Amino acid sequence: MRIAVIGAGAVGCYYGGQLLRAGHDVTLVGRRAHVDAINARGLHFESATFTGFIPAKAVTEIAELASPDLILLAVKSADTDEAARALLPVLKPDTIVLSLQNGVDNPQRLRALLSQPVIAAAVYVAAEMPGTGHIKHNGRGELIIGASDRSAPVAKLLTGAGVPTEIADDIDAVQWSKLLNNCAYNALSAVAQISYGEMFKVSGVPELVTTTVQECMAVAKASGVALPDGLLDNILGLAATMPKQLSSTAQDLARGKPSEIDFLNGFIVRKGKELGVPTPANLALHVMVKLAERTGVRQA
Ligand SMILES: NC(=O)C1=CN([C@@H]2O[C@H](COP(=O)(O)OP(=O)(O)OC[C@H]3O[C@@H](n4cnc5c(N)ncnc54)[C@H](OP(=O)(O)O)[C@@H]3O)[C@@H](O)[C@H]2O)C=CC1
Numbered sequence: 143m144r145i146a147v148i149g150a151g152a153v154g155c156y157y158g159g160q161l162l163r164a165g166h167d168v169t170l171v172g173r174r175a176h177v178d179a180i181n182a183r184g185l186h187f188e189s190a191t192f193t194g195f196i197p198a199k200a201v202t203e204i205a206e207l208a209s210p211d212l213i214l215l216a217v218k219s220a221d222t223d224e225a226a227r228a229l230l231p232v233l234k235p236d237t238i239v240l241s242l243q244n245g246v247d248n249p250q251r252l253r254a255l256l257s258q259p260v261i262a263a264a265v266y267v268a269a270e271m272p273g274t275g276h277i278k279h280n281g282r283g284e285l286i287i288g289a290s291d292r293s294a295p296v297a298k299l300l301t302g303a304g305v306p307t308e309i310a311d312d313i314d315a316v317q318w319s320k321l322l323n324n325c326a327y328n329a330l331s332a333v334a335q336i337s338y339g340e341m342f343k344v345s346g347v348p349e350l351v352t353t354t355v356q357e358c359m360a361v362a363k364a365s366g367v368a369l370p371d372g373l374l375d376n377i378l379g380l381a382a383t384m385p386k387q388l389s390s391t392a393q394d395l396a397r398g399k400p401s402e403i404d405f406l407n408g409f410i411v412r413k414g415k416e417l418g419v420p421t422p423a424n425l426a427l428h429v430m431v432k433l434a435e436r437t438g439v440r441q442a
Pocket residue numbers: 148149150151152153154171172173202204216217218219221224225228242243244245265266267268269270271389390399402
């Protein structure tokens with residue numbers, strides 16, 4: 143099976159790296175500096191159980207891919223449409239596109255542009271790129287993917303490569319549950335450039351996270367999404383499962399890049415307005431990140 147990862151960043155290189163380690167044929171598509179480093183010395187993969195250089199093929203252009211069977215889409219939400227348009231000429235009618243992205247609308251946006259089967263996923267991994275062609279895994283890695291007639295072989299392939307993958311019938315609720323985690327953690331970690339473990343030691347953080355999540359739950363309910371019981375406790379517990387991680391939004395701001403916050407707290411604020419649900423905590427977190435995008439952040 144020919145696998146291509148679109149977006150050789152933290153998530154793309156983690157899952158691509160796991161598949162490469164399991165012996166699969168994987169091409170990483172990324173930006174020039176990462177691609178050159180990967181082609182020159184392999185993918186530098188750093189985790190608790192394995193650290194080393196994994197031989198890998200990397201290219202800068204989606205157009206260089208030859209009829210892939212499976213796409214792992216791991217670009218930020220703002221880059222989804224551009225990536226999908228570039229994929230159009232290289233995909234076969236039955237190429238499976240697995241969206242490994244945060245936010246809840248990427249699969250829907252992909253389906254609007256592609257006729258291929260698109261599978262949504264909720265991604266519970268802590269990963270970062272500390273250097274060119276260098277992925278650092280800071281914990282977890284399990285995936286929950288949407289049910290479809292193509293999902294079982296994808297879950298089997300990933301699980302066999304050390305990526306525990308479950309199939310969920312109600313993927314909307316699963317994606318919204320992940321969105322609530324992101325609304326709780328990403329902005330605070332980003333503006334303070336602080337890891338989750340340290341962040342939760344600061345007085346007021348658990349209360350603010352709780353209020354933020356409760357607002358999101360009200361928006362989910364008004365949107366007709368039935369969230370699972372115990373979600374707030376699970377979200378409060380996430381920090382302990384990846385205490386050293388800084389959010390993907392924190393990583394964007396540290397690199398001086400626009401963040402994905404419009405698709406996280408910003409999405410909740412827009413939906414809340416549309417549905418008449420107040421979201422002041424989410425608005426504050428959204429605006430704080432938009433301000434930090436303008437002025438920059440001081441790195442720890
Ligand atoms: N990091 C994490 O731990 C987690 C991240 N996620 C989600 O995973 C998704 C990916 O995030 P993450 O890996 O952190 O992001 P990164 O920014 O680390 O990686 C994405 C990479 O893809 C590149 N890229 C974008 N468009 C293209 C393109 N058309 N061709 C080639 N390369 C491209 C980006 O370049 P450039 O920067 O120049 O745009 C960047 O290098 C996001 O939705 C995120 O929210 C989910 C769970 C955990």
